[in-house]
Amino acid sequence: MSAQRDTDGRIYRYRLHGLAFKGEGVHGAAATWIVTAPVARAVAVLERCQPADEPYLFAHPLKSANHQRHHVAGRVRTSATTIKDITALAKWINSYCAVHSRVDAIPEDKGRLPRLTPRQFRRTLAWFIAHRPGGTIAGALQYRHQRIQMFEGYAGTSDSGFRDEVEAEEAFARGQFLAEMGADDDRPALTGPAGAEAEARLAEFARHTVFDGQVVTDEARLRRIVARHDTHVYPGTFITCVYNPDRALCRSREASAGQPVMADCQPQACRNTALASANRQALADHLARLEDTLAAGDRLAPYVRHRLEEQHRATAAFLTRHTPEIAE
Numbered sequence: 543m544s545a546q547r548d549t550d551g552r553i554y555r556y557r558l559h560g561l562a563f564k565g566e567g568v569h570g571a572a573a574t575w576i577v578t579a580p581v582a583r584a585v586a587v588l589e590r591c592q593p594a595d596e597p598y599l600f601a602h603p604l605k606s607a608n609h610q611r612h613h614v615a616g617r618v619r620t621s622a623t624t625i626k627d628i629t630a631l632a633k634w635i636n637s638y639c640a641v642h643s644r645v646d647a648i649p650e651d652k653g654r655l656p657r658l659t660p661r662q663f664r665r666t667l668a669w670f671i672a673h674r675p676g677g678t679i680a681g682a683l684q685y686r687h688q689r690i691q692m693f694e695g696y697a698g699t700s701d702s703g704f705r706d707e708v709e710a711e712e713a714f715a716r717g718q719f720l721a722e723m724g725a726d727d728d729r730p731a732l733t734g735p736a737g738a739e740a741e742a743r744l745a746e747f748a749r750h751t752v753f754d755g756q757v758v759t760d761e762a763r764l765r766r767i768v769a770r771h772d773t774h775v776y777p778g779t780f781i782t783c784v785y786n787p788d789r790a791l792c793r794s795r796e797a798s799a800g801q802p803v804m805a806d807c808q809p810q811a812c813r814n815t816a817l818a819s820a821n822r823q824a825l826a827d828h829l830a831r832l833e834d835t836l837a838a839g840d841r842l843a844p845y846v847r848h849r850l851e852e853q854h855r856a857t858a859a860f861l862t863r864h865t866p867e868i869a870e
């Protein structure tokens with residue numbers, strides 16, 4: 543594990559170094575993962591649970607029966623013991639929830655906790671990165687920072703296929719969200735430079751996903767449709783990206799042309815920008831927050847105040863330009 547620090551000595555990135563085996567043959571290949579601070583802490587705890595000469599993070603813990611039985615260098619936890627660990631973790635979470643009267647325990651299936659394999663566990667994590675409980679897209683919300691850190695901004699040399707799983711779940715979450723939009727005849731139209739194109743893509747998508755005013759409810763079928771008819775429309779908090787690689791301003795030369803790099807979005811200049819009503823509301827809320835901050839402007843450094851004033855002016859003009867006039 544190594545940590546990178548800024549000029550003030552604050553850690554801003556952890557790198558985990560190891561061997562990746564997936565698709566790499568029996569000897570593995572040197573790999574680096576970018577991890578978050580809680581992961582770095584968990585790794586440090588695991589390292590302390592093992593003797594200094596133990597090369598494996600997931601070797602059997604020193605005092606465990608497995609360690610006594612298999613104390614041979616190279617003995618690590620198998621898939622079967624990992625399944626037991628995941629089940630033990632789920633049990634611990636549920637007893638914690640019971641003790642603290644929390645309602646977000648892991649749901650049981652026919653009176654028993656689900657027994658997850660490592661693959662199912664990974665897919666569950668991918669689902670939670672891509673979805674918000676209750677439906678829509680979460681990628682832009684609670685896991686956004688971690689996602690950018692791991693996958694977009696500072697990609698490591700190996701991602702063990704997890705990135706593909708997260709991207710597949712994100713594409714499906716996006717497809718579900720857009721299918722619901724396409725089925726809603728009463729919603730306000732998207733505006734902005736790419737508003738008309740967004741509406742055209744949504745209408746085309748709805749031809750495959752909406753029947754008798756209802757979105758396809760069979761998940762497997764909807765997954766197939768979404769995979770086959772990607773709209774390349776990416777809903778975000780402040781804008782909806784109607785992706786067209788030739789016009790994208792966010793793409794660095796190294797980035798794949800397949801999808802936008804939302805972290806580098808230039809919404810006010812890019813012609814792929816569209817605004818849904820939720821985006822317009824988010825921009826209006828952002829403007830209100832800027833106004834609150836500027837109201838106490840004499841406490842701000844002149845440079846900061848100047849930048850905020852500029853941001854306020856540009857955002858207000860952008861919003862006015864792309865807010866539809868309400869018919870009298």
Ligand code: SF4
Nearest residue numbers: 783790792807808812
């Ligand atoms: S700059 Fe923004 S709107 Fe333009 S393609 Fe990139 S993410 Fe989409």
